Amino acid sequence: MDPLMLSRWQFGITTVYHFLFVPLTIGMAFATAGFQLAWYRTKKESYLRLTRFVGELFLINFALGVVTGIVQEFQFGMNWSSYSRFVGDIFGAPLAIEGLLAFFLESTFLGLWIFGWGRLSPRLHLVTIWVAAVGSAISAFIILAANSWMQHPVGYEVNAATGRAELKDFFALLTNSTALITFPHTIAAAFMTTGALLTGIALWRLIRRRADDEGAFRTTAKVGATMLLVSGLLVAVTGDIQGKIMTEQQPMKMAAAEALWTTEQPASFSIFTIGSLDGSQDVFSIRIPNLLSFLATGTLDGKVEGINDLQTQYEATYGAGDYTPNTAVTYWTFRLMIGTGILAALAAAWFLFGLRKGRVPGRFALATAIALPFLPLAANSFAWMFTEIGRQPWIVFGLMSTASAVSPTSSTFDVLVTMIGFTVLYGALAVVMVGLMVRRVRDGLPPAVADASLEHDADAALGFGY
């Protein structure tokens, strides 16, 4: 394999891995803050214990999110130095601003929250977790604005003398239509992921350890499932709008999502396909008439351009070349993203039903409860694979190809070493992390200690501090 392919794999592995923790960090921060707010308002002991419990899971997850995030920032320069030179004037600014505005806020206030039990006033302590949560949301917006610029570059000019893209309008970058719709889509997905985790954990507790803290876990399961359902709906609505914007800005990606080779009007959507997706032969598929037209254009009989026509158009605009992404990947990731998301929402609805009037779903629901947290996590991963691979061969759509973005200095050996290194390390850390999460869930709710009188021991006794 050449450095280009290896660098792409490395970016894919490290980014998908990093993004397992990101949505949970955002969602769990708000969930913890929500439980703590409930405790602050009602003074009910169970809310305090839930705050501790969810907060602890949040921190176990956050630790990995933070450390894998550093790799993200460094690897643009390490593996994609030509990209960095070309877009640094534009792309660097949001990265720096994200650190200055969001990361400092998140990490500093989280430190205050972890060690501030009993040391800060309850009110101020509550504020610290909310500030950290808001920090994570700010960070999401800024980095999504940066990614959206790669999907749909705005507010720039290419300087003919230097051959570099230059920023002309920073406000345009922040109000990029792609960013404005991707942000709510991603945040809703983060809440979906968190809702699924809370539901799965609470149901496991209810089914397996019903005697312990049934009330608290019943609340958690209901909160989680409701969160999952509501945010699932928001994910669908925002995703739909996003699809239409994407069709305008990157028509090839939408065509690739369906592996639609010839232009159709109206266009149908296939649920699944048996056979090849390269357009070479007839395949068996189950199709819903007019759905692709609706997804792409918002009307039932809208025209959806096919890959072959778009390829011709792109050649006319950008010169000779292959502008078709890997259709098998885009086709399946698109369906798996939607499919796993819908499954998660259905499971949440089922659980809510099963929890009505003091009931608890039977043991047959256990497997679903355990699987549930993984569904939105999978959906998130598929979504990023779809949108990043669907943009290929571009790294910045219409401006720079991925092939020309890689570091010219990277040798196969170098990239292989780092790729294997990160993959092995990440794999090992995942095992440790999941082990800790499972242990915490088995342990159940921690005792309620929030007495300022315990000062030193309050945090230590619960494993919050060191």
Next chain:
Amino acid sequence: MELTTVWFALIAVLWIGYFVLEGFDFGVGILSPILGQTEPERRAILRTIGPVWDGNEVWVIVAGGATFAAFPEWYATLFSGFYLALFLILVALIVRGVGIEYRNKRGGAVWRQRWDIAIAICSFLPALLWGVAFANIVAGVPIDAHKQFTGNLITLLNPFGLLGGLTTLLLFITHGLVFLALKTEGELRNRANGLVTRVGLVTAVVAVAFLAWANVQTGNAASITVAVAAALALIGALVANRVRREGWAFIGSAVTIALAVVCLFLALFPDVMPSTTDPAFSLTTTNAASTQYTLTIMTVVAVIFTPLVLLYQGWTYWIFRKRVTVQAAPAKP
């Protein structure tokens, strides 16, 4: 002043922030298994950096991001060029961060012991490698006409680079010892305090040798003056520590590190990455910089938010200003 110069200075400020703050984190991480003889002691040692280490580490993320934004060519050449060194730093920062957070999430002596060793090694590595990296930046590395680094990892491990690495390593250990003397009580404090003088004197010799060598290569009047001031600050820190004024000692070691960074940046200016292949290929504050527009926006953002960050980070240190006591009871069963 040119905006490019302003940003050169701001990036120096970010690295100062990083080395002064994470410097003592690294020191504490290295020292915890050595200085802490019992589990409660090691625990207390890590507790001193507990609330702040993550915020401290953000300084390097912002420094990297700001370099990307203000000097994309510098960012691109440096990060792609110092590839394997940065990889090692990243791996160390990952393991270290997870270790600090996970160490007490489970009982068991073996679990904790393993993390303690991992934290120590993974604090040691970046403490050394950042110095190697900066020494090489200042001395210059082979860069071709296309602004590409043409060396490899071995290129960086030259005598001057290694001396730079040893300097940051020792400075951070001294800084960490002073911090521990400031933040702990009783026996632990005494032990840290006693070690400061011994380690500090070795540090002083190495640091003076390194800064002198750096100034011989690319120094100017300003950088030499600052280097002398850095050495005096270190002596001041050792003296203050000796008379048990640990707050002043900490200010002294922090100023030492800050001035050492200032010295290196003064020696570097107006280059950001000199080329040893041909001075004409050197990256400078002008040929590596972003456009005026981007720099202006970044300046506005930095002017508003940097003081704010300093304010709330400073407030965190104030909240956790009390000395950490060694508690007899272990945290979790």
